[in-house]
Amino acid sequence: MDKHFDAVIVGAGPAGTAAAIGLAQQGRSVAIVERSEFPRRKVCGEFTSAINVDLLDQLGVGAEFRAQAGPEVRRVALFAAGDAVEAPMPKGQGTAFGRALGRDILDGLLLDAARAGGVTVFQPWRATKIVAGVERSSVTIELATEQLQLKAPVIVAAHGSWEPGKLPTNLTKINRPHDFLGFKAHFIGGRLPRDLMPLIAFPGGYGGMVWADHDRLSLSFCIRRDALVAARRASSDGSAAEATFNHILRYCPGVAEALRGAELAGPWLAAGPIRPGIRRAYADDIFRVGNVAGESHPIIAEGIAMALQSGWILAAQLGQFDTWDSTARAAAGRAYASVWRNQFATRIRLASVLSGLATSTNGAKLMHLVISRFPVSLSTGARLSGKTKTLPKFTACIVK
Numbered sequence: 351m352d353k354h355f356d357a358v359i360v361g362a363g364p365a366g367t368a369a370a371i372g373l374a375q376q377g378r379s380v381a382i383v384e385r386s387e388f389p390r391r392k393v394c395g396e397f398t399s400a401i402n403v404d405l406l407d408q409l410g411v412g413a414e415f416r417a418q419a420g421p422e423v424r425r426v427a428l429f430a431a432g433d434a435v436e437a438p439m440p441k442g443q444g445t446a447f448g449r450a451l452g453r454d455i456l457d458g459l460l461l462d463a464a465r466a467g468g469v470t471v472f473q474p475w476r477a478t479k480i481v482a483g484v485e486r487s488s489v490t491i492e493l494a495t496e497q498l499q500l501k502a503p504v505i506v507a508a509h510g511s512w513e514p515g516k517l518p519t520n521l522t523k524i525n526r527p528h529d530f531l532g533f534k535a536h537f538i539g540g541r542l543p544r545d546l547m548p549l550i551a552f553p554g555g556y557g558g559m560v561w562a563d564h565d566r567l568s569l570s571f572c573i574r575r576d577a578l579v580a581a582r583r584a585s586s587d588g589s590a591a592e593a594t595f596n597h598i599l600r601y602c603p604g605v606a607e608a609l610r611g612a613e614l615a616g617p618w619l620a621a622g623p624i625r626p627g628i629r630r631a632y633a634d635d636i637f638r639v640g641n642v643a644g645e646s647h648p649i650i651a652e653g654i655a656m657a658l659q660s661g662w663i664l665a666a667q668l669g670q671f672d673t674w675d676s677t678a679r680a681a682a683g684r685a686y687a688s689v690w691r692n693q694f695a696t697r698i699r700l701a702s703v704l705s706g707l708a709t710s711t712n713g714a715k716l717m718h719l720v721i722s723r724f725p726v727s728l729s730t731g732a733r734l735s736g737k738t739k740t741l742p743k744f745t746a747c748i749v750k
């Protein structure tokens with residue numbers, strides 16, 4: 351059966367829902383397809399910098415974010431071998447400090463806001479095929495034995511970058527020693543100061559800790575595949591997550607102290623390999639947002655921001671056109687790609703350099719030395735990573 355829309359979006363993470371809400375606010379008919387049932391947990395540190403709260407307001411979830419997110423993060427720190435070093439977190443414009451909200455909550459709030467804004471939600475349906483066409487393209491979606499064709503001139507890939515799949519926008523599978531795998535868990539009852547977000551650096555990997563909603567302490571980290579193999583050899587515990595966790599506890603006294611007496615809340619999650627890099631924001635007549643368009647090493651905790659902002663930027667660029675024929679789509683694609691690079695390329699490159707430093711023993715020592723002599727370099731790093739970079743102002747056309 352065929353269903354017709356102005357735009358079909360694949361994936362209801364922060365990138366997909368931001369694009370969906372932005373387009374629905376212009377009066378477009380929008381469908382979003384999400385394969386998982388919500389609420390679902392996700393490998394993610396869950397920190398969102400303060401600069402995004404204005405955008406969360408425009409997306410209709412700002413009040414809930416303020417009501418539910420964990421405490422304000424006013425200080426950053428480095429937890430590596432040796433003593434911890436701390437520095438102030440730079441403030442976002444207008445709003446206070448960044449905070450963390452579990453992805454099981456945030457993604458649900460955003461999808462509810464999309465639904466309330468008139469977006470048609472197909473969940474838990476999986477997109478299995480995209481066929482581009484001149485007037486409109488077609489997305490095949492499947493649920494058990496059922497199949498539907500969603501047709502629209504605008505197709506947006508917002509399905510993230512970590513899962514394999516058959517869509518033309520899925521990344522090809524990789525298996526290299528230097529790939530990074532991601533892990534995450536929540537703890538209850540840790541001793542981490544409530545306003546502190548440490549960056550964790552350990553041989554072969556990096557991570558972060560932050561207080562999220564409901565007194566949950568979020569711990570997430572990435573480790574190189576080859577370092578994970580070594581960590582598993584050195585650990586008596588079976589799972590990859592636990593072996594890496596033990597490796598971190600052995601190496602970083604700050605993490606061991608922060609988690610003294612804490613209890614694991616729920617199972618460890620694993621994902622990856624992650625796919626840092628800058629990709630094409632518009633190609634083959636498919637728009638890409640969030641991790642599909644480009645991804646930073648999560649060492650700078652900017653993935654949610656980049657997802658929300660890229661979805662919103664795309665909606666604004668498409669909003670410059672009343673109707674979406676192929677010429678309008680190509681023009682919107684060019685404009686979107688250009689704003690995307692200006693907004694995100696620097697932080698992706700910075701994150702790549704930081705990740706190289708943090709994961710090598712000498713690099714981590716150097717980082718520790720520089721930061722302990724000049725703690726302000728932590729604040730500068732946070733600023734360069736985009737934590738205070740505002741979105742350009744857009745005026746979108748209203749089709750209603």
Ligand SMILES: Cc1cc2nc3c(=O)[nH]c(=O)nc-3n(C[C@H](O)[C@H](O)[C@H](O)COP(=O)(O)OP(=O)(O)OC[C@H]3O[C@@H](n4cnc5c(N)ncnc54)[C@H](O)[C@@H]3O)c2cc1C
Pocket residue numbers: 360361362363364365366383384385386393394395396397398475476477478508509510511513515517532533534558570571572621624639640641642645648651652653654655657
């Ligand atoms: C260890 C770690 C820690 C991190 N910590 C932070 C942090 O503290 N702060 C931060 O900002 N970022 C962090 N990130 C990054 C952040 O999690 C991602 O950048 C962000 O989730 C990307 O959002 P997205 O909307 O592009 O994709 P996703 O959040 O991955 O959403 C994609 C959605 O698409 C759905 N989907 C996939 N395929 C299909 C299909 N075929 N059909 C239908 N639906 C589909 C998926 O189910 C999913 O819901 C971290 C990442 C890692 C690995």
